[in-house]
Amino acid sequence: MEKSTYTLKTAREIEEKNRLDEVHFAFREYMDGKICFAPIYGTSPTKILELGCGSGAWAIDAANDFPDAEIIAIDLSQTLEGIPLPKNVNFQIADVTQNFPFKQSSFDVVHTRLVLMHLPNAKDVLERAAKLVKPGGWLLVEDLDMRSLVESGGPGVSQVITRYIELLQARGADAEIGRKLESMLKSTGSFSTIQAQRVAVPVCDDGSAPQTMARLGAALKPVGKKLAAGWAQRFSDQGITQELKKQFSEELDTNFREVMLDMHFVWAQRV
Numbered sequence: 001m002e003k004s005t006y007t008l009k010t011a012r013e014i015e016e017k018n019r020l021d022e023v024h025f026a027f028r029e030y031m032d033g034k035i036c037f038a039p040i041y042g043t044s045p046t047k048i049l050e051l052g053c054g055s056g057a058w059a060i061d062a063a064n065d066f067p068d069a070e071i072i073a074i075d076l077s078q079t080l081e082g083i084p085l086p087k088n089v090n091f092q093i094a095d096v097t098q099n100f101p102f103k104q105s106s107f108d109v110v111h112t113r114l115v116l117m118h119l120p121n122a123k124d125v126l127e128r129a130a131k132l133v134k135p136g137g138w139l140l141v142e143d144l145d146m147r148s149l150v151e152s153g154g155p156g157v158s159q160v161i162t163r164y165i166e167l168l169q170a171r172g173a174d175a176e177i178g179r180k181l182e183s184m185l186k187s188t189g190s191f192s193t194i195q196a197q198r199v200a201v202p203v204c205d206d207g208s209a210p211q212t213m214a215r216l217g218a219a220l221k222p223v224g225k226k227l228a229a230g231w232a233q234r235f236s237d238q239g240i241t242q243e244l245k246k247q248f249s250e251e252l253d254t255n256f257r258e259v260m261l262d263m264h265f266v267w268a269q270r271v
């Protein structure tokens, strides 16, 4: 049994840090320069928590946008240890699959992006994260739906990503979680308002996508490639052959504008 379902490199490695930063900046541009869709601008949050902060780009922007707030950024690995940060960012190593070292109802905003799909017990993490939010505060949850690639991609992309989804499923993780986030939050019963937005990102842009979308596509494309490569290496005996991996890569390198990777944004206000 694999110990961890997380296969990407740590954000301490410069290539991964740069990749995560670019995904962040591309989404920020898409959100008109904001860090989320929730109406938190113009409010005065005092405590903000980022779960699985990676390169720290979101936490650092939160610190700059809300200079009076304390931002706590946690990650399983030492992504931000020893790295200069705004003085209102506090980095801690913590595993979100374990009990949080925080008091219930203690944060105005809790944010997690591109983390839940990797975890074996995302529903439990979401339920515990919901409890950390103060009444009236916001839980912001953002993740991919890899099934969108199966539905829109060619045969190589479909086969590799289907296998990837199955392998994660066998370990309790859900690579389609993006499309389920809204109903998962509804089922907690903890929120008065839940809003959601799906962003279908063209990962094989043929030059016809608007600039913001093209930037998002270029930023997200390596996710699919890296995930598939990582799993192909680990599970070459389970159906992801080198030939299939090559076909997958070639399809992604073709400008096939219909291939979409869906990112789901959900923002929910605590009762």
Ligand SMILES: C[S@@+](CC[C@H](N)C(=O)[O-])C[C@H]1O[C@@H](n2cnc3c(N)ncnc32)[C@H](O)[C@@H]1O
Pocket: 006, 008, 010, 011, 020, 021, 023, 024, 051, 052, 053, 054, 055, 056, 057, 058, 074, 075, 076, 077, 079, 094, 095, 096, 097, 112, 113, 114, 115, 118, 119
């Ligand atoms: C794909 S990165 C996303 C980083 C950041 N949220 C972003 O949007 O750029 C996922 C991050 O989650 C972290 N992570 C994975 N499993 C975790 C866990 N069980 N507890 C805390 N962090 C975890 C990884 O170390 C990595 O930094």
